[in-house]
Amino acid sequence: MQRKTVAIIGGGPAGLMAAEALAAGGVQVDVYDAMPSVGRKFLLAGKGGMNLTHSEPYDAFLSRYGSRAPQIAPLLAQFTPDALREWVHGLGIETFVGSSGRVFPTDMKAAPLLRAWLHRLRQAGVRFHMRHRWLGWTDTGTLCFDTPQGPQAVSADAVVMALGGGSWARLGSDAKWVQLLSQRDITIAPLQPSNCGFEVGWSEYFRSRFAGDYLKSVAITVQHEGDPDNQPPSRKQGEFVITAEGIEGSLIYALSAGLRDRISASGTAVIQLDLLPDWPLQRVIDEVSRSRGARSWSSHLQSRLGLKGVKTGLLRELVSAADFADPMLLAHAIKALPLTLLAARPIDEAISSAGGVTFEGMDPQLMLKALPGVFCAGEMLDWEAPTGGYLLSACLASGRAAGNGVLSWLQ
């Protein structure tokens, strides 16, 4: 009897994990990708230190998927954060837990892991077809690809789409699939930037002096006034960087989904910066109020509070001269400096994207209800999560779930 064939379109972590599950199930697996090589975004993720997953308790882990936690839970159940670590160890790569609880490969890199993984997939019989851009279907339901040898039609018993989100198009995930699937009546929540930076209308003076500078050890509070759910304000501590256009960095990414939604709803979002998060307000008031003698405000703030550089620059940028001269108002500004965000930076610059193929349009095995035999996985599904290993964890888990889903469907 002929072996069943499965086409996987998209060779990122989700597609490769689907390939692994399918190859283990004994079907012929062909991976197609538009780029000259697979896993380009995965490799980029390894540049700043590949954060594979997180070691926090499972309930906390799951809560990072916000309103999509109920849909992500059954996928993670098939490939838990612990199982992910075991899987990495199985590829001969050791992992460690960083001080933040994040899990990394010991060498922090993605390339050795990807190399070992591709080697194992090839040995399992997975075939790779690079520079094959999927363009849609023929009238008879055959897959159409643009290849260096010209147009090619491919038939398969089932298909897994793992085409990625909408950021960093130059690495392959250009979201052209949105139009192709919409034409087949698949509901797709609009793609939006996630884990992204924001625009601030800096003065030319501030931009030219401080773009590129890090604000270390600050806290951001986001008020949820007007929120029908009456949420308490969110406060997070960490660091971020000033850019020519605004702000970005890990602390901003952690708050980015809510800030993006606030800007969509109200036009702007206001955050409050605490420039001295470990100091109680009263201590700041006391220090600012001490006599400064002949010293300038800058040297007073530096000697009494250790504030200097970009932190003082921000105060000068955002606090009026009159408020700056009033110790009480200045102390309050140091602890809760309002900063207005005007827009999210473009999706192509974001670490990931929100939106995608809706879970309502798929069955629990991730098969599109409108296209039997076609499964979806990875960042192209409608979920988002902060950085911290949650993105790869859900991409890999959904790839495995889609692969397993195909196997049960073929049976």
Ligand SMILES: Cc1cc2nc3c(=O)[nH]c(=O)nc-3n(C[C@H](O)[C@H](O)[C@H](O)COP(=O)(O)OP(=O)(O)OC[C@H]3O[C@@H](n4cnc5c(N)ncnc54)[C@H](O)[C@@H]3O)c2cc1C
């Ligand atoms: C700078 C950066 C750092 C990151 N760091 C981390 C991190 O440390 N930890 C973490 O968890 N996550 C991280 N991420 C996010 C993570 O890399 C992505 O969420 C993940 O790669 C998404 O996997 P995927 O398989 O769904 O899609 P992708 O990895 O985007 O792969 C999709 C594939 O589909 C192919 N494709 C698209 N359209 C077509 C088409 N029409 N025809 C054929 N092929 C097509 C693309 O070429 C691509 O190879 C980072 C992302 C960025 C940008």
